[in-house]
Amino acid sequence: MPLYHAPTTDFQFLLKDWLGLDAHYEKLGISDFDSELANEIIAQGAKFALDVVAPLNREGDEEGCTLKDGSITTPKGFADAYQEYIANGWNAMLGTAEYDGQDLPYTMAVPVHEMLNAANLSWRLTTMLTESATLAVTKHASKELKDIYLAKLISGEWTGTMNLTEPHAGTDLSLLSTKAEPQGDGSYKVTGNKIFITAGDHDWSSNVIHLVLARLPDAPKGVKGISLFLVPKFLPDASNEPGEANSLSVGSIEHKMGIKASPTCVMNFDGATGYLVGEENQGLACMFTMMNDARFQVGLQGLGAAEASYQGALTYARERVQSRAPQGIQNPEGKADPIVFQPDVARMLLTQKSLIEGCRALSLFYAKFMDVEKLGEGQEKEDADKILQFLTPICKAFMTDMGLETTSLGVQVFGGHGFIREWGMEQLMRDVRIAMLYEGTNGIQALDLIGRKLTRDGGQMMEATYNAFNALVSDIQDSEAKGLAQGILDDWRASSADCLGMDATTAAAAACDYLAYSAYSLIGVLWYSMADKAQASGNAVLAASKVKTRDFYMERIFVRRDAHKAAYKAGPESTLAISGNEFDYL
Amino acid sequence: MPLYHAPTTDFQFLLKDWLGLDAHYEKLGISDFDSELANEIIAQGAKFALDVVAPLNREGDEEGCTLKDGSITTPKGFADAYQEYIANGWNAMLGTAEYDGQDLPYTMAVPVHEMLNAANLSWRLTTMLTESATLAVTKHASKELKDIYLAKLISGEWTGTMNLTEPHAGTDLSLLSTKAEPQGDGSYKVTGNKIFITAGDHDWSSNVIHLVLARLPDAPKGVKGISLFLVPKFLPDASNEPGEANSLSVGSIEHKMGIKASPTCVMNFDGATGYLVGEENQGLACMFTMMNDARFQVGLQGLGAAEASYQGALTYARERVQSRAPQGIQNPEGKADPIVFQPDVARMLLTQKSLIEGCRALSLFYAKFMDVEKLGEGQEKEDADKILQFLTPICKAFMTDMGLETTSLGVQVFGGHGFIREWGMEQLMRDVRIAMLYEGTNGIQALDLIGRKLTRDGGQMMEATYNAFNALVSDIQDSEAKGLAQGILDDWRASSADCLGMDATTAAAAACDYLAYSAYSLIGVLWYSMADKAQASGNAVLAASKVKTRDFYMERIFVRRDAHKAAYKAGPESTLAISGNEFDYL
Structure with missing residues (x-):
């Protein structure tokens, strides 16, 4: 499998041009951070992910872990990579400065985490949970416990x-x-x-x-x-x-x-x-501090695996020569054309790309509100907390469902070779499958969204989220795009408000489809916003790409929204009617 | 994992009540075959699949195959099971009587093949390809070659x-x-x-x-x-x-x-x-004899794996006690209710069930036309050939896509346990993934459907298929159901006719979504037909189950149809617009 490369151009565009990172930091009073520093950290993180972590991924899968005499040995190179990781301070990115952490903004750390996931899901998982545990200790433990444990958890010792x-x-x-x-x-x-x-x-x-x-x-x-x-x-x-x-x-x-x-x-x-x-x-409340953090991080696993799969599929599709493209000969010197020119292969690649870039935008939008929740004040901080609570189950469930869909598409682009272990495409699919299950299954995320986040406070978290997306819509320059984005967002708000009166059974039957409906809607808004901002980015290739990928998303992916809406609006009757041996005639 | 049991009740209903097997055999002049004999063969096939083949499945996955000194060893028990299989005559079911085959109707063999796939995909694969090779030799080889090879291929020696x-x-x-x-x-x-x-x-x-x-x-x-x-x-x-x-x-x-x-x-x-x-x-034409047979059989792999996963998930959902059901306490003696009562778990199980039973009906409908193509005459035989050609890519691609979706749902119902090898749910997902790739990727199936089967003869294969489904619709007793089924079928025919004028590029970009649109449509018609016929089956449990599952399918699965239709009708522009470094900004 071709080595992973970091999607730094997209990160830079999303952070600087789309999210306005410099103004964001200034507003939060941390203007010693800026988009230049973010670029530098992302570049260094990319180097670590590529050079140190990614090369261990295939062998790690083959070797696995062993338990002998009560102790576990991880695959060759894993422990050394970890020592290098903590020596370089990566584990301390988000730790509190009080215990020698770097207190970096989430908007700087999240891209690094995506890249680590893309490079090696297994390896990243241990440090991810250490960060979540660190957060719970930071927020809930006594000073005495913190003095003993926190600096060592933050450093990664x-x-x-x-x-x-x-x-x-x-x-x-x-x-x-x-x-x-x-x-x-x-x-x-x-x-x-x-x-x-x-x-x-x-x-x-x-x-x-x-x-x-x-x-x-x-x-x-x-x-x-x-x-x-x-x-x-x-x-x-x-x-x-x-x-x-x-x-x-x-x-x-x-x-x-x-x-x-x-x-x-x-x-x-x-x-x-x-x-x-x-x-x-109060243990559950304490644990939820780390659970919510971990849930978002699990969403990033879906995104990372998806990106790795996309890169593998794209490289293969450019190199694999097979049949002529129906729109005309693309490789006149050869007997056949690269399959990237086959419309059905392009469809698969763009399904990956449009979902990945939509989810990456969602993850950085989320990270921005994590910054605000940590460093902001008053109403903004309160709103950020509501937005994060609402978006957490969407990030976790949708980005991991998307992770499975896209890694399976990556296998498909490779044809039979995708099923062979040495290419690495099937490993991505196997690795990412867990992300739909742990930290609360995706069904549980959906119940959390519709049963708690949407309804518990009478829709306030949803309204805060609506406002956050509405601010993006207001900023769209192109009036047609703005109108379309507004239509999507208002449809989502009205449909969400309709769910407020649902009883628990109706909500439970609707949950997964409501979550998917919400995700396709909100990512549609993000695509209009991104494509609009890309025009002013000064990168003509990226600007063209974003508009074209938005069009693909709207024409071929966003249309799933209505199927999910129709499904959940049908009500719980047909889901609950069947029982007993009607399931299997036994 | 709980041992697989054969879905014999559903087979019997579909063959006897729904397809009218006895009249079908009489019409073909093979009235020595009847639904009683079919039941007996299915029962014996079930016994073999359950007792001999299924127990080898998990260990086979762990042990794998080894190549040493140029020879391959398959997992323990596999070769013995094969010897038993051929000794009992299973390999000869479809072989020509001229070379000691049993010349059984496909409508009898296909249920056995589904069960073998459900029991052990790896094991079944060798016999499946032997049958396809046998078919190619039967149809295309010289008498001299047949005399040497055919009896031994048919017996399985x-x-x-x-x-x-x-x-x-x-x-x-x-x-x-x-x-x-x-x-x-x-x-x-x-x-x-x-x-x-x-x-x-x-x-x-x-x-x-x-x-x-x-x-x-x-x-x-x-x-x-x-x-x-x-x-x-x-x-x-x-x-x-x-x-x-x-x-x-x-x-x-x-x-x-x-x-x-x-x-x-x-x-x-x-x-x-x-x-x-x-x-x-003329090798490719000869090979297509076996390819088409193998493609349908690969579809049955998707179906078999799906059924095994559904059975595992259903058993687990009935046994696993976790949380209370929102619609009310179901298990007052326990601290929690079986998760089968959770609406979101029921949604997953019914997604499996409605897809599986829809695809099983499709596979037996297909088998019926295989009988007609083999034994019928004149226009009926010609029509059967057209119907089979049209439905082959749909069976292969849709039933294997469905196989991945449903086996992934099976993992999901198990929660974290679904990811653990010992339960066997993840193996089904890994095993069935190949079925979307081999015998022509599902993308190639879709191109075959829209580029050859639909358009090559100006829509005649599609019209023959329409007529076959229309005969089912005409037979629906309930007038409301009949009207709804007719609406679906006519929408499909009109949309298909619209595709006839597409250029090759437009068709290629539309292919996968057109195939999915067609499958969801045609299976919708099958559901109306099945549910209607179930009322007269004399099995009240099955009758209620079919109506309820039809309702679930129509409300929550069929709605995907419109998303696929909208996607392919959008045209190829957004799929083909992007190129070069617009894919990755590099």
Whole structure:
């Protein structure tokens, strides 16, 4: 497979020309950051992703992880790449300066994260979860815990995990049974079994810091009785180095469809020493701090894999010579034309491109509001929080569904070769498939969107989101494009408002189609906005490309919107009518 | 993963009640066959698929195939299962009685083939290609060749392969360069390299009969200079047993995303002795005999994998207890309800079910016309040929696209467990992915449909297909349903007629969306027809299920039709506008 190259031109256009990064930073009072620095960080991140991480991807998939004598070995080169990553400060990009982090804006970090995902989903996953765990500790842990753990999590000297799922408690965390007993000295003994724990153990760092959901002895039933605990693999000694081994172990590692280079562990906690993070019985709220962050990051996995697949397919389509193009001979010296000229291949490539660039715009739009939520004030900060809450499930679910669709198209462009492992196209499809499942399945994201984000506050998050997109529409110079974008956005707002009165059953049956309807609508608005701004970018190739790709999106992808709308508006009756042996006549 | 069970109730309903199997056989003059015998064959086929083939599926995926000293070993149990298969006569179902075949109607064999695919795609593939090769030899080989090879291919004592693809000639067979030199004794020396050869070698049988496309020395360029040769692994001796080894060998085997238990070979022919099948330079036409058969059979792979995934997902959804259903408590004794009651899970299951049962109806409708094409006479036979030609690319492409969608939904219903190998859900997705690629990619199927089948004869194949579906509509008792089905069918005919005037470029850009539009339309008609006939079946559960599933299909799946129609009607401009570095700004 051809080596991945960084989509830096698109990043630069989106950040500087489309989002107005310099004005954005100035408004937030961080004018020491600017689009020049962003370009530099993206260029360095691209170099790291390309030179260090991408070359490990294929071999990592073949080699996988091994568990021996309780310890996990990751594929050759993975641990070294991690040491280089943390030595170069990449792990600290988003960490708080109070504990030696760089406090970079999200708008600078998110492009780097997309590229790391494109280069190697398995490798990136451990650092992604460390960042999420770091965020939860930063926001919810006591100063005492922070002083011990936070600098090492931010630097990456120690990595972090999320321990939520148990064999009988996945989507439904109210069923979880891991226990935490107070020891009178401020610590707790944590006992239980957790499954699907990414990087529960590995050979990258001297310690692993587990964030574990568990119940106190007298906790209320259900989700209101869950607390969050920090449980280190090794208890820090007096000099804050890994000391005594904690009472926890890896039970086994999973054999999976993809991300084989990422160790997915069964973790056994056997009276392990842990420390409360946040208030008692508020564990779910604390965990959601990291869950929401992780959900957006999982969306970026979909985007990264999609981009890698697109690049592979495009390179192949330009090189593979097969048949003549119907519109005329393109390669008169050869016996046949490159397949990139075949209309059906172009259709597949443009389906990838229009979805990828639409989702990239969405992810950077989201990152901009993460900056505002972190650094802004007053109404703007409040609005940003609403917008992020609303867009999180859309980013997670749509960008990962899109990840599967586009990586499958990448396989298809390669024909039979796409199915052969050595080309790497099928690995992208296998690796990205997990992203539709973890951090809440895409069905759960859809329920979160329609059942909580849309309806819980009577539509306020939706209205805040509407306003944010409406600001983009207002800025469109071309009046025809502006009118079309406004039409899409207003249709979406009106349809969303119609959903406010739905009962829980109707909403649940509508959820996935409403989410898809929303995503195709909002990305349509982003395409009108991007194509418009591209005209003033000074890059004629990019300007032409954006207009043409917008047209393709509107003519051939956006049309799915109405199918999803019709599907969810049909109501829940036909979904719920069937039962019992009507499913299978047995 | 729960063991596969055969969907016999649905087969019986579709064959007897819906297709009117007894009248169909009587009309064809084969009234010694009837629906009772069909039931018996399906029951025995189900038993074989369940008891013998399905248990090998998971281990086969883990073990894979190995090439050592030029010979391939397939996974444990595979060869024994094959011996049992041929001993029980399954391989001979469709073979001509002239060479000891059973000459069964396709309407009896196709359900068995679906079940074999559901049980084990890898295992079935070798017998599937042997059947296709057998068909090509039956239709095109000389009596001399038939006398040597046909009985052994039909019994399964020897297996068959298709050797088309070369490294630089896949979709575009005009580029193939394998050569065949006449030896003056009626034989030829075949020299060249072929790739992606399924079951090019294995440990199942004493001989492998390769059908190889190659060029004669003075052959015209392009596809008009391709001839078909029969090249045995071992040259039969005087007593027609495998004798001298031919000059051919396995170069390597491929490492693939799925169907790992099926050996995919690089074949080297080094002056191997071969025999002409059919006329000189008519190889492609001969090969298409087996290609069309294989294309329909690949569609059945999509269907089989989909059914297996649906059954797995349904069983899991009934057993997995997680959260309460929004429509009310379903399991008052437990802390949560089975997820089958979650509307979004029901949506996924019904998406599977409505697509699967729609495609099963399509496959048996197709099988009925295969019977007519084989046994009928005059106009009916001619029409059947047209209908089959038209429906072949739809069956191949739509049923395999559907196979990927539904197996991915099966993974999704399992949540994180769907990604773990031991459950088997991810294997179905990996295995079925190849079906969108081989025997002509789905893009090639779509070009075949719109560029050849629809337009080449000015729409006659389409009209014959219209008439066949119209006969179903005419038979619908419920007048509302009849009107709706007629509306769908007439919309499809009119839209198809609109495509007749398209130039080649416009057609190529429209192809995939036109195929999908056609499939969703025609399956909509099948649903109205099935649901109507189910009312008179005497099975109240099935009758209720068919009506409810039809409603779900119409409300939530059929609506995709309009998106595909809008997409292809947009024309080729936006697909072809982009070029050069507008694809990637490099």
